[in-house]
Amino acid sequence: MLSDLGLECEILPVPHDHVASKNRFLYMNGEIHKLPSSLSGVVKTVPPFSSPIILSVMKEILVRKGKEEDESVHSFMSRRFGSELADIAMDCLCRGVFAGDSRKLSVRSCFLPLHRAEQDWGSVLLGLLLSGGGGGEKAGAGSMSALARRARAESWSQWSLTDGMQTLPDALQEALRGRERVELHHSTPVRTLTHTAGGWEIKLENGATLNADHVISALPASVLASLLPPAAAPLSHLLCEINTVSVGLVNLEYEGSVLPVTGFGHLIPSSVDKSVLGVVYDSVPFPQHNRRGEPTTRMTVMMGGAWFEETLGPPDEVKDQVLLDGALQAVRSHLNITSSPVWSRAAVLKNCIPQYHLGHWKRLEAMRQYISDHALPLTLTGASFNGVSVNDVIFSGRTAAEGLLGKL
Template structure:
């Protein structure tokens, strides 16, 4: 079977990796830009001992998706930089709210005191869940904000859930589906009438699945995953930065004669009973099957001519723009150590959060910070398209105010990431089912993976590629 993979980001490269592992060749990956990696991009300033990441920087070694990524990292023999649960970057997460920097509780003890910005001890939110009955009519979906407010109260929705959603997908919790992050809790609540009650009942009643039962790992779990469990990693990075991963995948595939064609944008897909004709800039290429890892809004125009309804469904998945500002200051300037801080949207500030890169990873005598801005609120704050200098000045003034840093950054980078994070708004799961059903009904030789469908994190997109390859017929 000749298969083409569209997109050379992490998901497309992973699709290539799993296709090679399952079927062997022939197989080609087509990437529009002159590089692999998609949103993963590292600037490694070895001369000055620091790293700027404009996209992802850490991966969580959690559950099946986490184990799956570690299997890949192990196969590629990459050097990981673990951040253990006892590390300050794993323990300390902050909010900037009500004019002050607030440390989030990091132990059960923290549930009993009154910690700003909260005005009540957090255990009261748990009690509220225990005594609040769920809505009579079963819900299929709702926003994560409404779920949190219903179960735990407005303060938790505003100061815990909303900033967390900003940190994960730069989105508005009032629009993002509860299934995006809390599908299990939501279903337990719907089934048993409460989150805590449901979690306890499910322990006894519901069937537990493990990775072996799901058939992901034929033999035993990956050694690196076992190490992550044993050493209690909270997250990890890669030595030299995360772009090492797509680069290593490209090398691995290249050494096994998988062609990764750069600067090869696919412009149209035409389906026929014998397969797919892909239109590239200089040629039409016939293949039997296409795996698209493209963002949904990039795949939509490619299928529009023949399948306008599919194209419209793909365009129903919204995306947000994010501004990423990397800054380096000489010397150790942070008074508080931790992973970073998030700004709850109720604060109405022009930033989503700040990551303390030089606390997460060793960067010598540097303070390296990344400021995230925009997302759902991009047009509100940046609709009139400020210059990179204006963006940098705004980010610097916020950092100086919040973290009480007087210095100006010595090195900086401003990245405008256009439509970089899909938003799993209420009804997302249904939308994705609709898209996949359409493909099935019309028997299109097309599989979809990548951040648009089955999760927005690195682990999710790698696993989604694997699942799509495994679902392909064997002949």
């Protein structure tokens, strides 16, 4: 996509050997701990773990295969790798990726390669080794551009664009505007979707009405549910079962180099602090985004998620100053940064990350069966269904478009 949009020269890649790729941390027991990133870190005891991780991994081969159709991420990890890896490592990973609770999230929907490895091979370790990691489906989709081959060869762990990620949707919009058969209705909420004999009648908040043969909806599941006609109540009910969480984001900038460690950032287990999910050290992977002149340190503090209301209150009522105070306290406590930031910004991203709770896959099956049984010209895509990352939603959109083209 970046190649097609002419953005190759704008890309800022972070390869696998970059310090931001190799160094990832946890905050626990009042200290910052580096996660193992080499064999030596796996075979010896590395705090905050009480024994070598290799022992838990090797014992996993002997664990019997689970019989349940689905299982929480925490239960799965506890059963196969022990409570310590579940309580610390996987708890943090779920907070960092989904801002979610590993005790509620579905392993089948959130970490399908792990679930599939156990089901197919009886062991996660054996399954991932013998199946080549389980990530080949998306990687092999379609023809690979020269840029994609480069990214794979250099093992990019992350990337950004020279002027930030907003460049991507801006470029997409500009490219679509130039196409003769494309209409863009920017910042125009939909009021209702009505199924007609010819497809859909779409009423917009500005009073306009559009007609479509087929709708690909990338709306959040609950928003789409509110737009569907009463006749589609069973589908709306299923859509409403997909919960979301809100995240407080606080961006901080300090004069000079103030980080005691360098790397991607650190996460905090829910047992240590439910309110603060983690801190990303933005200036380490992308110093190009720093302001010109004297060096500065930028970081982003993530807060709330599945614990937002419990620790911060209703998202509509939380003041920016409350988020800022909490973020500054975390930075002081975790990183011993006592100076005041030269710039800061706080915001609440409401209902921004869908939560794939237990049974998510079954809900998706029921939705698609309903759409098929009722011959609805509707395709579901976006973060609510098959992955919450930028890569996931782009792939989901591409799959939706290709599926529709196959019917024409």
